[in-house]
Amino acid sequence: MSKSIGLFRFLVVVLAFLACLCETAPGQTDLTGFWKYSVQDGGVNYLEFKQAGEQIFVGGRNGMSQTPYGTLHGDKLHIQVPSPFGNPDSKRFTTYDAVIKGDKFPATRKDQDGEVTNGTLAKVAKEEAHPARLPLPELRDLPDNGLARTPPMGWNSWNKYHDHFDDAIVRQTADAMVSSGMAKAGYTYIIVDEGWSSYRDKNGKITGNARFPDMKALADYVHSKGLKIGIYSSPGPQVCGGYQGSYGHEDEDAKTFAEWGYDYLKYDWCSAGGIYQSTTADLQGAYQKMGDALAKTGRPMVYSLCEYGSANVAAWGAKTGGNLWRTTFDISDNWKSMEANGFSQLDITQYPTPGHWNDPDMLEVGNGGMTGDEYRTHMSLWAMLRAPLIAGNDLRSMTDETKSILMNTDVIAVDQDPLAKPVEVLSRQGKYLVLVRPLDGNAVAVGLFNRGDEPAEMNFQWDSLHMGVGLGFKSIEVKNLWTGEEVKVTSDDFTAGNSLTATVPKHGVVLLKVTVGPFRFR
Ligand code: GLA
Numbered sequence: 001m002s003k004s005i006g007l008f009r010f011l012v013v014v015l016a017f018l019a020c021l022c023e024t025a026p027g028q029t030d031l032t033g034f035w036k037y038s039v040q041d042g043g044v045n046y047l048e049f050k051q052a053g054e055q056i057f058v059g060g061r062n063g064m065s066q067t068p069y070g071t072l073h074g075d076k077l078h079i080q081v082p083s084p085f086g087n088p089d090s091k092r093f094t095t096y097d098a099v100i101k102g103d104k105f106p107a108t109r110k111d112q113d114g115e116v117t118n119g120t121l122a123k124v125a126k127e128e129a130h131p132a133r134l135p136l137p138e139l140r141d142l143p144d145n146g147l148a149r150t151p152p153m154g155w156n157s158w159n160k161y162h163d164h165f166d167d168a169i170v171r172q173t174a175d176a177m178v179s180s181g182m183a184k185a186g187y188t189y190i191i192v193d194e195g196w197s198s199y200r201d202k203n204g205k206i207t208g209n210a211r212f213p214d215m216k217a218l219a220d221y222v223h224s225k226g227l228k229i230g231i232y233s234s235p236g237p238q239v240c241g242g243y244q245g246s247y248g249h250e251d252e253d254a255k256t257f258a259e260w261g262y263d264y265l266k267y268d269w270c271s272a273g274g275i276y277q278s279t280t281a282d283l284q285g286a287y288q289k290m291g292d293a294l295a296k297t298g299r300p301m302v303y304s305l306c307e308y309g310s311a312n313v314a315a316w317g318a319k320t321g322g323n324l325w326r327t328t329f330d331i332s333d334n335w336k337s338m339e340a341n342g343f344s345q346l347d348i349t350q351y352p353t354p355g356h357w358n359d360p361d362m363l364e365v366g367n368g369g370m371t372g373d374e375y376r377t378h379m380s381l382w383a384m385l386r387a388p389l390i391a392g393n394d395l396r397s398m399t400d401e402t403k404s405i406l407m408n409t410d411v412i413a414v415d416q417d418p419l420a421k422p423v424e425v426l427s428r429q430g431k432y433l434v435l436v437r438p439l440d441g442n443a444v445a446v447g448l449f450n451r452g453d454e455p456a457e458m459n460f461q462w463d464s465l466h467m468g469v470g471l472g473f474k475s476i477e478v479k480n481l482w483t484g485e486e487v488k489v490t491s492d493d494f495t496a497g498n499s500l501t502a503t504v505p506k507h508g509v510v511l512l513k514v515t516v517g518p519f520r521f522r
Contacts, residue, residue, distance in 0.1 A: 039119040041209040043242020046129035136285030154189025159392025163195030166211035176395035191230030219261035230264030236271030254293035269307040291321025314351035331361035333369030349422035366393030366402035373508035383415035450504035469494035475517030
């Protein structure tokens with residue numbers, strides 16, 4: 001008996017000793033709780049810490065990290081959060097370094113791409129880091145706002161600048177949109193993506209930050225160029241990089257955007273994922289809330305949904321008042337990303353109708369990460385898909401090749417064709433695809449896409465276009481939309497089962513428009 005009491009006492013002492021080692025010693029700083037990292041005129045990030053001795057565990061979506069992500073040696077704090085969070089094999093990290101002092105002190109962050117920012121870490125209440133869920137409206141179908149009868153065309157700041165841009169760059173871009181000929185080619189919207197907003201003023205009104213001191217004046221300037229202007233927010237409290245979002249302020253923000261004169265809103269899910277579920281009911285409800293708010297303002301604003309294609313958004317996006325909806329994750333300026341985003345759309349071609357478009361993300365043309373052939377494929381594919389054409393490059397300094405791609409009016413006309421018929425797959429053999437799309441005026445666009453890593457001979461049979469040429473003589477015109485050349489073809493080619501054969505470069509395209517003239521007897 002006394003032996004087991006002795007053993008019990010011994011265990012209690014050992015456990016107490018271990019607990020002492022693990023827990024924060026009395027008097028030692030305890031960082032346990034919620035923290036906000038904020039950058040002046042930049043975004044905010046909320047972090048949850050649990051301190052055990054010198055070790056800091058960090059909270060993520062699924063609770064605390066399994067292993068410590070940081071240390072506190074004396075007053076030196078070092079946190080290293082893997083990306084994606086919780087992945088033990090990750091080679092990418094966001095680090096925070098600070099000399100701690102009370103509940104608010106300067107801290108430096110180095111993000112996963114090596115970008116360093118100087119900000120502040122401040123202790124906050126749990127309710128600020130995790131705001132309570134507000135009720136969503138009952139789902140209903142909002143009326144069509146009558147906008148975007150053809151896929152929207154314009155420019156957006158994100159692909160080129162991320163949040164490193166300002167009012168002056170947007171104004172210069174508007175100037176360049178006009179002087180380069182982009183506006184004449186159909187590009188209309190100048191869209192200010194993440195990075196413009198600051199915190200709310202004491203009345204709760206969203207404001208521009210120091211780089212965007214007067215959002216109304218900016219809108220006026222863009223309008224004075226004969227263009228339209230777009231703005232960016234989120235159904236969550238913050239947009240993806242931490243700038244202010246519209247959570248709980250939907251009506252006010254819609255009103256503010258309308259008062260400032262904005263014509264387009266891109267509404268990005270981002271931190272809404274920490275409040276709502278990723279179910280159709282929650283996504284649709286949150287987007288409907290803002291759709292309703294926009295409609296109430298009475299100002300026509302194109303509504304662009306951005307929730308990365310989850311929960312089959314193409315099936316319900318229009319019900320929320322949406323004019324376009326992202327159907328993919330973010331595009332990057334490389335072949336693999338563009339190819340994946342673009343060709344995946346062939347599975348959902350039934351959804352777009354005038355005013356409601358699938359959006360495989362913005363253009364990367366001119367950003368330098370792809371070859372000319374790859375960028376021509378990008379532009380041709382987006383045009384065949386009836387995708388929005390939102391340029392994402394520096395319009396102030398475009399090479400001739402970039403201009404020739406973005407401003408090819410024949411290719412743009414395919415995108416903007418008023419019939420808005422879906423693209424069809426005429427043939428698919430491994431990496432070789434022939435796509436066709438009926439166009440207004442007895443015409444079809446035919447795209448021979450070579451996704452392979454070598455040039456390839458590709459072909460299609462003229463009669464597979466089903467243009468009724470065998471019924472009698474019709475004039476036939478075939479134009480190669482990238483070279484501008486006429487392709488010689490006769491009605492016999494259509495009746496005798498002849499084919500067109502073309503050499504298509506690696507990752508390249510041959511895009512044709514075939515127009516059949518009015519029926520005439522021989
Ligand atoms: C998301 C969107 C992007 C861009 C960024 C801004 O990733 O998909 O298009 O708006 O947010 O942070």
